[in-house]
Amino acid sequence: MTPMKEDYLKIIFELGGGKKKVSNKEISLGLGIAAGSVTEMITKLTEEGLVAHEPYAGISLTKKGCNYAAELVRKHRLWEDFLVEKLHYQVADVHPEAEVLEHETSDRLATALDDFLGHPKTCPHGGVIPDASGHFSQVNHRLLAAGQDGETVVVERFLDNHELLTYLSDLGIELNDQLTIVKHEPFEGPIVVTKKGQADPINISYKAAHNIFINEK
Template structure:
């Protein structure tokens, strides 16, 4: 469980910025009270720092732990997706098991076998052996104004989310135009190039990162 929090804080931008309790609650699908309890434990272990009303960020040791976990997890996702034909929605749970039983030597060998991929199948950056990686977009779909053209950049690594997005036929690099935001945390309507539209739930939109075009 602690590892899931570190990975999610990393994924939501907690390396160079701040992540809110609400973001973690939405992305992990965990009650806000439980998130607060775990964050307090991570603060005690000096893996994260928490500034009230500002947010949560990884400490130096927390960042190192998160990067190692993310590297293992995402390299296994690449292997399962590219070599074994797993779908986007099914790689997460298998990779979750494999990351905990993999030595650093095995992960380095896997990285070389896959020709050092920079991103996993759902767009997340993969730290290299030295801990270097490309910082991804921190703009979520729900933050973008109506009328803006966007490209899907990455999806939060959550099984239910990836299963949902697969049902919508979403994939990285697709482009859409934001047509409308329904009020009271209702769905967002996206327009495709051919004029057809697709609705995305507010919760999912909070877990989809995009590049503005």
């Protein structure tokens, strides 16, 4: 399987496509790829039995696709946890390293790494780590972009993207931050928020707000 196909399976998994349907737009924003290219790849993945696409309803992983994605995500996130916890990497810097390591990791090595780390449940950016059987706990999939003006929310996880994590680090946005949504600027403008304990507003881009997950209401 090509790295690009694997990236699609992983982003669909991250967006919750193992449990529900996700939209073409969510995938496009998550990967930073034009919607037309997403449609083309989803067609290929559907033909290979890895995803199911219901027009106007959304895209989800098939059992085959979910199993494949869960294995990739498990190995990737275990390495991310190792790099941050044991080698003291910055969270924003671990994705490229883990991307390489996941493909060289046998099931035996993944099990040993999991044991060594004490069986972490989530990676450094809040993503769930599937177990050796591919099982994973249900996680929330509400996006910051879907929050309401005036609502106070808690940041629970970020999509695994180097550019995004660097951007959020520069803004001072971290996991478990409590944010109050001031307003959504029109025409796909930024989401303006304030962070608990700080008075100055923070502008979070439209794209980033679709890559940040918050608590359910």
